[in-house]
Amino acid sequence: MPVYTAPVQDMQFLLHDVLDIGSTGIPGYDELDRDTTSAILEEAAKLAENVLAPLNPVGDSEGCRLENGVVRTPTGFKAAFDQVRDGGWTALDCDPEYGGQGLPYLVSTAVGEMFSSANMAFNMYQGLTHGAYNAIHAHGSPEQKAMYLPKMVSCKWGGTMNLTEPQCGTDLGLIRTKAVPAEDGSYRITGQKIWISAGEHDMVENIIHLVLARLPDAPAGVKGISLFIVPKFLVNEDGSLGARNQLSCGGLESKMGIHGNATCVMNYDGATGFLIGEPHKGMRAMFTMMNEARLGVGLQGMAQGAVAYQNALGFARERQQGRAVTRTASPDQPADTIMVHPDVRRNLMDQKALTEGARAFVYWGAMLIDRAHRNEDAQALGLISLLTPVIKGFLTDKGFDTCVLAQQTLGGSGFTREWGLEQFVRDARITMIYEGTNGVQSLDLVGRKLAQDGGKHVMGFFDLVKTFIAENKGKDEAFDAQFLEPLKAASKDLQAAGMFFMQSGIKDPNEALSGSYDFMHLFGHVCLGLMWSRMALAATSGLEAGGDKAFLNAKLATGRYYMARQLPATALHLARIQSGAAPVMALDEAAF
Amino acid sequence: MPVYTAPVQDMQFLLHDVLDIGSTGIPGYDELDRDTTSAILEEAAKLAENVLAPLNPVGDSEGCRLENGVVRTPTGFKAAFDQVRDGGWTALDCDPEYGGQGLPYLVSTAVGEMFSSANMAFNMYQGLTHGAYNAIHAHGSPEQKAMYLPKMVSCKWGGTMNLTEPQCGTDLGLIRTKAVPAEDGSYRITGQKIWISAGEHDMVENIIHLVLARLPDAPAGVKGISLFIVPKFLVNEDGSLGARNQLSCGGLESKMGIHGNATCVMNYDGATGFLIGEPHKGMRAMFTMMNEARLGVGLQGMAQGAVAYQNALGFARERQQGRAVTRTASPDQPADTIMVHPDVRRNLMDQKALTEGARAFVYWGAMLIDRAHRNEDAQALGLISLLTPVIKGFLTDKGFDTCVLAQQTLGGSGFTREWGLEQFVRDARITMIYEGTNGVQSLDLVGRKLAQDGGKHVMGFFDLVKTFIAENKGKDEAFDAQFLEPLKAASKDLQAAGMFFMQSGIKDPNEALSGSYDFMHLFGHVCLGLMWSRMALAATSGLEAGGDKAFLNAKLATGRYYMARQLPATALHLARIQSGAAPVMALDEAAF
Structure with missing residues (x-):
């Protein structure tokens, strides 16, 4: 059976030595000294190692079962969920106004890593709830927030995101689920959603579904989509549970993995829903x-x-x-x-x-x-x-x-x-x-993010790399040769790719989009090259300050490996990008 | 449900237009004109598409079951196996002396592709039998061949290869299974073998296990391993089945895939076995x-x-x-x-x-x-x-x-x-x-094959590429630029990598072995570059001769894609290789 040991030393090294969170001036970070983060991480580690990790193969082999409309999670999941909830782990970075602990997102990221490593399928139940919490927190009315958020913060109630339908995944403009206004100001939601993670399960008292649907007067496409709160059980004004809503889990997907997480077909049959934010602005709300x-x-x-x-x-x-x-x-x-x-x-x-x-x-x-x-x-x-x-x-x-x-x-x-x-x-x-999908990520990167705000952000990234190199070179010959030179070369490859997109993409967008996937990888390598250079600097400082020699020397050696053996991939990605659209688009659809 | 259509046109293009089998002078190839291969491939395609492919998801979801020592294959497998057997598909390239059809291995490769695409787990039952057939054919005595081969050719009997034990996989020198001589000239085999594909199943009357074991006087290591025939049922002199041998399937592995194939723990408890070839020369026999x-x-x-x-x-x-x-x-x-x-x-x-x-x-x-x-x-x-x-x-x-x-x-x-x-x-x-494992393949390539016969074969490969380029360049500018130039560059990368191994590997073998995996990939890309160049030539000739335009133009376009987008990977592999052993070997084992 696999084991898991939370990499607390690695995490502490990142938080304090590399990111140096104490000196960032970010509100809340000043309270995170080494002892505090150590206490949090060590506590989370115990839960991850001793409770969640042993349940990972159980969840995989048992999977979830749909019985008379109720989804049964694998043996042990419910008790473990109670422990996560009782330990306050679901509330880490939530708003204190609704019972959250108000810790930085960075802390919940480190804890989230542990929980995901230990049991990804299990941790998704909380993760989805947190996503729904975020959307309501950002776009809900004060009444909606007061009604739903406290119990979602504690994960007494779960949450889901309902986007996909059989005919639409990436292209949400094709959504068909309907929302019809009722006299009481609520809406009747009708339609089928698929691939709804944690759409139905037995670990929470209620599930707050966030559902994308179309109002009767909706414009076509993505500009006509609204976002609704559709609770499994309607909630009375005093916060108690009311009637069962007209929605049900119609089936579970049989999947390659994450068997412990219930991937549901959700049927909405005139279910009562409540609009979040403005009509037709659902995409914005969902994507905030x-x-x-x-x-x-x-x-x-x-x-x-x-x-x-x-x-x-x-x-x-x-x-x-x-x-x-x-x-x-x-x-x-x-x-x-x-x-x-x-x-x-x-x-x-x-x-x-x-x-x-x-x-x-x-x-x-x-x-x-x-x-x-x-x-x-x-x-x-x-x-x-x-x-x-x-x-x-x-x-x-x-x-x-x-x-x-x-x-x-x-x-x-x-x-x-x-x-x-x-x-x-x-x-x-x-x-x-x-x-x-990662293809869609690359499209988002090249088709949208590169040019965002006049290309300001990508220029900012290049400046950041350039400044880092300028500030650190000339101090240590080995560091220059092993880290800064390869980083500079990789960064030049990234700029050359960007330049290629600018020059050829204007004439034909396919010239840029044919290289989007490689660009995403090229960009990723430059980022990891930067990260390894920063870690190497921190390790060197740590060694000078008498830190853990074995640990810090291993960081340096691993960094050198990355720069020597992984980073040269940027040249390959650039070559693929610069070959342009012709090889990619040459074949007629029928000739494949 | 997935579908499968056998790529007969692609296969015919390779056999006749690219490899031009009719003009090779290889005995048996002269009988393979287009009509003959077409008839064979079309017939195999029907079986693959209509019988084997529909059983692929069945095999995956049902898997095999061990019931009272007997392995039950998934629903439909047995009937399909009968069809494969009755069609003569198991005998394609086998020796006519034992009932085989004597067709070239190339033909059985094309048919094997179809069967593997359609249902890999299913096709393994036949594949393992064929491997055991090959070993007996090459090293068995005339009596052994006469006794076992005809029924293995027809797959009335199955065959297996028993190498792995719990403590040894790659390193077969660690084998512990014992073979003790009996008075009648046979041996008593005792030990446990694991991961034995098709080790036990219900589709054949008998299973002929080939088992690696040690004689009492065996030298240590791989030089003390002998190969034995250990039938599930002993075979009487008249070819009828005799007593059940002292061997059994002790369990089935639960695996990530190929669920339709039974991966068995095989226990030999003083089973009767018969030596193949000479004592202590089992590795050679198994690896022929x-x-x-x-x-x-x-x-x-x-x-x-x-x-x-x-x-x-x-x-x-x-x-x-x-x-x-x-x-x-x-x-x-x-x-x-x-x-x-x-x-x-x-x-x-x-x-x-x-x-x-x-x-x-x-x-x-x-x-x-x-x-x-x-x-x-x-x-x-x-x-x-x-x-x-x-x-x-x-x-x-x-x-x-x-x-x-x-x-x-x-x-x-x-x-x-x-x-x-x-x-x-x-x-x-x-x-x-x-x-x-593919790591072992790369070790075999760099640690053994490169230097084999004084490096003659790798030199021969380089000559082959060089000659191909020399013979074909200067005739078509586009072909030169799109195919020959990239092939030449890739081949130079491969030579540079070989040179690096020669120069640095002599001082420290780790310098070469640290790059073995990348070398295997670099080599593979050069081979595919050569293949695509040859296919492009064949496609161009085909177009000039009035061949299928859509098909042949697609070959050219796909070839151009490979040369432009895949082949540049050789430079990355070379860079990784040339970074040498230092990055790979720097960390102490404890520092990982």
């Missing part, structure tokens, strides 16, 4: 919290990679097979451990360098969100809007790749269910798809 | 047919990619979502099909270019095997020995990648079981692991 939701999926991808890597490493340290080609490492044993083989190292180093780089990237992203919200910093908001599709797309692709690499470390054992690696692969796979 | 077995796994990887691509394409042609950014393609429809989006095209073109390139590579490999065996051509044998780890490692990695890409084409539907794409991903995953 897009940055957080997508960063959260990037976090899931990274978190699956992280736990897969841990288990691959554990296997490699135990498994004895063959002999080191240079010198026998364990002459008293029948064979050396496979750690001696260079290709096993290569595999593990790829996993480690990708995972730790990804963690830094997503934590940095979470900090930008805090800065954007808590400091009302438009520059930070612009930057995180730009980086969000990269975090979601690149980190879920690499998280999945990491799981596949980790599975490979185990050889045949990686293919068997008992070792658990194959579950991480299957679970991680969804992160590349939901919350906008 | 390694090239074929590994090429067969490369074929499986490619075949999964091929069927996944077909289904992705089918989905993309139907699914309407969004509008083309350049001009609306279907104004009368609520949305355009997703084929209009450049990133969907990029995804499909990657799948198509990889699949068709891989098919050419594996067919070429099969032809080299025929040439080696039928012409006793040592040069062809040397070349295919060199290329075998590339075919196995590169094509299974790329086959899996292709399945993941195809799954992505479907968005959320790709994650649900009903569409079947996720099964292709899960099934393809094993091809990267079994028959030697």
Whole structure:
């Protein structure tokens, strides 16, 4: 059975040594000294390691069951959910006005990583609720907030996001679900939604569905979509539960992974709903919290990679097979451990360098969100809007790749269910798809974010990299050669790609869009190159200050690996981009 | 439910236009005119499409069951196996002396592709039998051949390969299974074998296990391993079945994929076995047919990619979502099909270019095997020995990648079981692991094959590429620029990598082994570049001769895509290789 150990030291290193949260001036960060974050993380680690992780294979093998309209979650999920709720873990970064703890998003990101690594399918129940909380918090009326938020903060009630219908996923303009005004100011919602995560389950007293639907007078397309609160049980004015609403779970999807999470077909048969925000502005309301939701999926991808890597490493340290080609490492044993083989190292180093780089990237992203919200910093908001599709797309692709690499470390054992690696692969796979497929992320990046506000944010990113290089070069020859030079080269590749889009994309948008996926990856590598350079600086400072030598030297060595072995991918992505639209668009549809 | 259409036109193009089998002078190839291969392929296609493919999801969802020592295969498998057997499909390339049809291996490769695409788990029952047939055919005594081969050719009896034990997979020197001589000249075999594909099942009357074990006087390590025939039922002299042997299936592995194939724990409790070949020479006997077995796994990887691509394409042609950014393609429809989006095209073109390139590579490999065996051509044998780890490692990695890409084409539907794409991903995953993990393939390539016979074969490969370029350049400017120039550049990268290994690997073997995986991929890309160049030439000739314009132009366009978008990966692999052992080996084991 797989194991999980929360990487608290890595997290503390990021929070305090790399991101240096104490000196950022972000409201709330000043209370987060090392002891405070340590106390939070250690407590979350216990829950993740001892309660959630052991339930992960249980959830996978049992799955959810639909019985007479009620979804039964796997054995142990309900009791674990109680523990998460009782520990206050669902309320970490929620508004204190509604019972939240008001902690920064960065803290809930670190905790979320642990919970996702330990049991991604389980943690989604809370994650979806948090997404719905966010939407109501941002767009609900004061009455709606008062009625729904406190119980969603505590996860006494769950929440969902209902977007997809059979005929529409990416293209929400095709939504058919109808909302008809009733005399009492509410609406009657009718339609079918599919792939609704946590749409129905037995761990909460009520489920607050957020549903996208069309009013009778709605304009066609995405400009005619409104957002509604549709509770499973209607809520009386005193907050008690009223009548069962006219909605039901019509089936559960049979999926490749995340079996522990109920993916529901939801049928709304004239269900009572309440408009959130303005009519026809539902898309805006639903997507306000897009940055957080997508960063959260990037976090899931990274978190699956992280736990897969841990288990691959554990296997490699135990498994004895063959002999080191240079010198026998364990002459008293029948064979050396496979750690001696260079290709096993290569595999593990790829996993480690990708995972730790990804963690830094997503934590940095979470900090930008805090800065954007808590400091009302438009520059930070612009930057995180730009980086969000990269975090979601690149980190879920690499998280999945990491799981596949980790599975490979185990050889045949990686293919068997008992070792658990194959579950991480299957679970991680969804992160590349939901919350906008990674292809859609790349389209968002190239088609929208690059040019946003006149290209200000991407220019800001280039400046940031340039400034970082300028401020740090010339102090340490090895650092310049091993980190700053490769970062500079990768950044130049990214700028060249941007330039190609500007020049050729104006004439033909397909010239840019044919390279969007590669651009997202190119961008991701530059970000991880930046992260590894920052981690290397922090590690060097830490060593000078007498920090944990083994830990900090490992960071430096892993960083060097990333810069030498992963970052050169930018040139390949640039070459693909610069080959333009012709190879991609040459074939007629019929000729495929 | 997924569908499968055998790519007969692609196969015929390869056999007759690219490989030009009629003019090779390989014995048996002269009988294979277009009509003959067409008749064989069309007949196989019917079976694959109508019988095997519909059983693929059945096998996946039902799996195999162990009931009182007997393994029950999924519903429909037994009847389908009868059809395969009755059609003579198990005997295609077997020796006519034992009831085989004596057709070239190339023909059985093409048929094997279809059967693997249609139902990989099912086709493995026959594939394992064929492997055991090969070993007995090459190393068995005349009596053993007469006793076992005819019924294995017809698959009335099955066959297995028993190598792995709990403590040993890659490192077979650790085998503990014992063989003790009995007075009658047979042996008593005792030990446990794991991951034995088709180790026990209900579709055959008898199962002929080939088991690696140690004699009492065996030297330590791989030099002390012997190979034994251990039948499930002992065979009387008249060929009838005798007593049940002392062996049993102790359990079935629960796996990520290939659920329809029984992966067995096999317990040998003093079972009667018969030595094949000489004592202590079992490894040689088992590995004689390694090239074929590994090429067969490369074929499986490619075949999964091929069927996944077909289904992705089918989905993309139907699914309407969004509008083309350049001009609306279907104004009368609520949305355009997703084929209009450049990133969907990029995804499909990657799948198509990889699949068709891989098919050419594996067919070429099969032809080299025929040439080696039928012409006793040592040069062809040397070349295919060199290329075998590339075919196995590169094509299974790329086959899996292709399945993941195809799954992505479907968005959320790709994650649900009903569409079947996720099964292709899960099934393809094993091809990267079994028959030697792809890491082991890369070790075989760099640590053994490169230097084999003084490096003669790799030099021969470089000559082959060089000659191809020299013979074809200067005739067509576009072909030179789009195919020959990129091929030349890629080939130079491969040579530079080989040079790096020679120069640095002598001082420290880890310098070479740290780059082995990248070298395998670099080599694979050069091979596919060569294949696409050859296909482009054949397509151009075909067009001049008035061939199928749409088909041949699509080949050219897909080839251009490969050369422009895939082949540049060689530079990345070279950069990784040239970064040497330092980044890979820097960390102490404890510091991971």
